[in-house]
Amino acid sequence: MAAGGVSLFARLPICGQRSQVLRPIHRLLSGPGTVAADPRREEQSLGIAETGSEDRTPKKRFSEVQKERREQAQRTVLILCPNKISEKKFLKYLSQHGPINNHFFFESFGLYAVVEFCQKDSVASLQSVTRILSVGTEAAIPFRSRFFNLKLKNPASQTSEQSDIPCSSQSPPSNKKLFELLCNAESVDDQLNTLLKEFQLTEENAKLRYLTCSLIEDIAAAYFPHCEVRPFGSSVNGFGKLGCDLDMLLDLDEIGKSSAHKNSGNFLMEFQVKSAASERIATQKILSVIGECLDHFGPGCVGVQKILNARCPLVRFSHQASGFQCDLTANNRIALKSSELLYIYSALDSRVRALVFSIRCWARAHSLTSSIPGAWVTNFSLTMMVIFFLQRRSPPVLPTLDYLKTLADAEDKCIIEGHNCTFTCDLNRIKPSENTETLELLLKEFFEYFGNFAFNKNSINVRQGREQNKPESSPLHIQNPFETSLNISKNVSQSQLQKFVDLARESAWILHQEDKDHPSPASHQPWGLAALLLPSVTNSVSHAKKKRKKPASERVKNLLESIKSSGTENSTNTSGKRTVSTQA
Ligand code: GTP
Ligand code: MG
Numbered sequence: 001m002a003a004g005g006v007s008l009f010a011r012l013p014i015c016g017q018r019s020q021v022l023r024p025i026h027r028l029l030s031g032p033g034t035v036a037a038d039p040r041r042e043e044q045s046l047g048i049a050e051t052g053s054e055d056r057t058p059k060k061r062f063s064e065v066q067k068e069r070r071e072q073a074q075r076t077v078l079i080l081c082p083n084k085i086s087e088k089k090f091l092k093y094l095s096q097h098g099p100i101n102n103h104f105f106f107e108s109f110g111l112y113a114v115v116e117f118c119q120k121d122s123v124a125s126l127q128s129v130t131r132i133l134s135v136g137t138e139a140a141i142p143f144r145s146r147f148f149n150l151k152l153k154n155p156a157s158q159t160s161e162q163s164d165i166p167c168s169s170q171s172p173p174s175n176k177k178l179f180e181l182l183c184n185a186e187s188v189d190d191q192l193n194t195l196l197k198e199f200q201l202t203e204e205n206a207k208l209r210y211l212t213c214s215l216i217e218d219i220a221a222a223y224f225p226h227c228e229v230r231p232f233g234s235s236v237n238g239f240g241k242l243g244c245d246l247d248m249l250l251d252l253d254e255i256g257k258s259s260a261h262k263n264s265g266n267f268l269m270e271f272q273v274k275s276a277a278s279e280r281i282a283t284q285k286i287l288s289v290i291g292e293c294l295d296h297f298g299p300g301c302v303g304v305q306k307i308l309n310a311r312c313p314l315v316r317f318s319h320q321a322s323g324f325q326c327d328l329t330a331n332n333r334i335a336l337k338s339s340e341l342l343y344i345y346s347a348l349d350s351r352v353r354a355l356v357f358s359i360r361c362w363a364r365a366h367s368l369t370s371s372i373p374g375a376w377v378t379n380f381s382l383t384m385m386v387i388f389f390l391q392r393r394s395p396p397v398l399p400t401l402d403y404l405k406t407l408a409d410a411e412d413k414c415i416i417e418g419h420n421c422t423f424t425c426d427l428n429r430i431k432p433s434e435n436t437e438t439l440e441l442l443l444k445e446f447f448e449y450f451g452n453f454a455f456n457k458n459s460i461n462v463r464q465g466r467e468q469n470k471p472e473s474s475p476l477h478i479q480n481p482f483e484t485s486l487n488i489s490k491n492v493s494q495s496q497l498q499k500f501v502d503l504a505r506e507s508a509w510i511l512h513q514e515d516k517d518h519p520s521p522a523s524h525q526p527w528g529l530a531a532l533l534l535p536s537v538t539n540s541v542s543h544a545k546k547k548r549k550k551p552a553s554e555r556v557k558n559l560l561e562s563i564k565s566s567g568t569e570n571s572t573n574t575s576g577k578r579t580v581s582t583q584a
Contacts, residue, residue, distance in 0.1 A: 059347055059427040062340040066230060069206070073214035075101070076116040076207070077123055077146045078321060083111050085152070087165055097129075098122030104204050105165045108323045113150075114208060145218055147299045147321065168204040170323060172242040182530035188440035188511075191529040192354040199241045199357055209235045212322045213248050219298050220290050226255045229328070232339040238346025239356050239383055245371075246319070250290065250330040283331040284308045290328065291315040334482050337414065337421040338380075341401065341481060344423075345387050349397055349433055355442055356386045358529060365533045366503050368496070375493035377476065377500060384462055384478050384488065389446050391465035395434045397442075400465035401481050404430070419482045440511075443529070447508035451501055459487075507532050 081090070091100060094115055099122075103115040117123060127144050134140040173181070178198060185191040201209070209231055217229035233247030234240035276282035288306055294317055295304035304317040312335075315328040329335070346353050360379055363369045370376055390397035404423035407430065414421040424430065437445075458467040459477040463484065470477045472487065475494040480486035510531055526534060 061425050061427070062236075062343045063425065065343075066236070069210040070214065070228075070230070072116060072207070073210040075118070075120050075123060076114060076211050076214070077126065077148060078211060078215065079113045079115060079148045079150050080321065081105070081111045081113050081150045081165075082152050084164065085111075085150070090150070094126070097125040104168045104207075106168045106170050106204065106208070108170065108321060110321075111165065111167070112321055114204070114211060116207070141297050143219075143297050143299065145215060145299050147215060168202065170202075170205055170208070170242065173198045179526060179530055179533075182528070182533075183526055185528075188443065188528040189438050192358045192439045192443065195361060195529065196354045196357045199361070200353070201235070201240045201242060201244075205242060206235075208322050209246055209324065212246060212319050212324055212326070215300075215319075216248060216294070216298070216326070216328065219293055219301075220250055223289060223293065224250075224252055224255060224286075227252050228254055230336065232332075232336045234379065237339040237342035238353055239342060239360070239379070241357065241360065246322075246324040246326045247335070248326060248328045249332050249336055250286070250328060251333075252286070252330065253333075279331060280313070284313050286330055287313050287315050287328065290330075291317075294328075333416050334419065334421065337416065337482060340425065341404075341423065342383060342387075344404070344425075344427055344430075345398055347427055348399075348430060349390075351397065351439055351442060352386070352390065354439055355390070355446065356383050358443065359386055359446065362503075362507065362529075362532055363500075365535070366499075368500055368503065373491075375491055376496045377489060377492050381476070381478050381489040381492070384481075385450065385460060386446065388460045388462050388465070388478075389449055390442070391462065392449070393435050393437065393442070393445075396465070397433045397435045397437070399430060401463040402465075416482070419484075421482045440528075444508060444511045447504040447511070451505035451508050453501075455497060455501070 087105075090113070091103065094100060097117070099118040101116045101118045103113055105111060105113050123146055126148070127146075130144070130148060132140050132142050132144075172178075178195070181194050181198065182191045185194050213229045213231050217227065220227050220229055228251040230249045230251055231246060232249050234244045235246050276285055287308060291304055291306040294301040294315065298304075298317075300319055300321045301317050302320050304315060307314050307316055312329055312332055317326050317328070318324070319326055346356070359382055360369070363377065363379075363382055368377055369379055369382065387398055391400055401423060405420075407424035407426075408422045409424070412422055412425050454467075455476060457470055459470045459479055461468050461479045463479065463481050468479075471485075474487055474490050474492070475497040476489040476492040477487050478489045480488050511528070514527060514531070525531070
């Protein structure tokens, strides 16, 4: 294990902790993917427990968390406020409409407030006193949403009462801050837990994600009453980083279901409906009109793009107020089930999230992943690789999907489009792992394992938790856990895979070197995870081999100097080397 070195950054002052601005202390709804307000749950959530799954408190099902969050979001409003207001007066004004459960402020091209009422009626009451105003020559499109502007009636007279409002940050820490924190950590395990703590979704960010879905649902409901817009992907699966996109599913299944059991007597009633030639065409038509609707009438929805010919048709847009990049899909229930599976894996053992976050940050820092689609590995695939690796440990850290299927009861049975998506939804039925390996060891072993994996002949399979012969010739084959004939990493090119392998070997090598060298605190070098997040010297195998002849300490020091001299973050420096980028 590396000694806790004092880096070049160590002399910089460390900023205070993120201010807790959600108040009053709310009822805890968070799943494993968010920072929880309860200190004991926070420990579990942050993966502070050293090894294994010591947590014995009952864990919520994915569906329970989704239901509670959704209901909470329906009682919540989003308000664009004047830059400086009196928080006390603001709350007093709003509480005319009913008691407020909690609220927080955040900044995003203006000061916004998220206010959760105790009752849904309060929202209707607030809407009933709200006007729609056309500005100048522009004509307002009348839409009574839950997204408001708050104006001061007499700004001049209220200036003296205005005060600075504490704002909740919706962004991850800067690279500089992250490096300070990592270099000041006590161990590699501590580094991984620190990274998780800094990057995971906060309670406020999770609320904002559910609220955004709920606001989009209001718009979609104008066409399809009783539809649901549900978040999926990393926003809810436990692996979301601050700044990640917001994947949404327009769920129309509830519409047809609602009155099925009330049919009685000799007759059956059915709605008259129009039909499309296929499910795909129906999905494209529905998303097309919702896309138009968001574009023309959706408050705060900008840059709407309809990407209807993709394998999974979607509408992409930015939600300006929350700052989220949103991908709205429909008829995509398998993706929701994948999110539930990942939620379970993320919650089973405190080490899983810490390892996934670090590997994702490592991959991003070395441009192995990108926010642009292409021939590179995706975060989803990387997560599957970590899960597979953890299933391969002895004893395993995580169970296989087939094992989770054996724990399922009748209620868990789930077949989607002919694919068996059954597994237990009750986390409390799954026995904790007996594996007690440290995060440091797991990180090192992950790089060793995939640095030497026979990608040319083997497939990664989390359903069975063992390597299998590749059924086709894609460079990287990761079996889709539910649609088992599909490869989730079909897009990855041989050169991108090679880059991944080279970097994995390089990173394993750096960690092994540190074991030997034991960098001293006086050596002023980044160490452990911090060293792994530095720009790669491995642009090709030959380049890497050449570099390996130099001692790690010297290489890392040179790299650090190059970062310092570039003076920029997340960019290309003058020598053409990449600087650290850990943002999603
Ligand atoms: P981020 O990079 O943090 O957004 O991770 P993510 O897990 O949200 O990934 P992304 O936004 O790319 O995709 C959202 C969800 O769609 C994933 O969590 C998966 O459930 C699903 N998904 C993404 N890519 C694939 C794929 O190639 N195949 C299948 N079957 N599902 C996918
Ligand atoms: Mg996503």
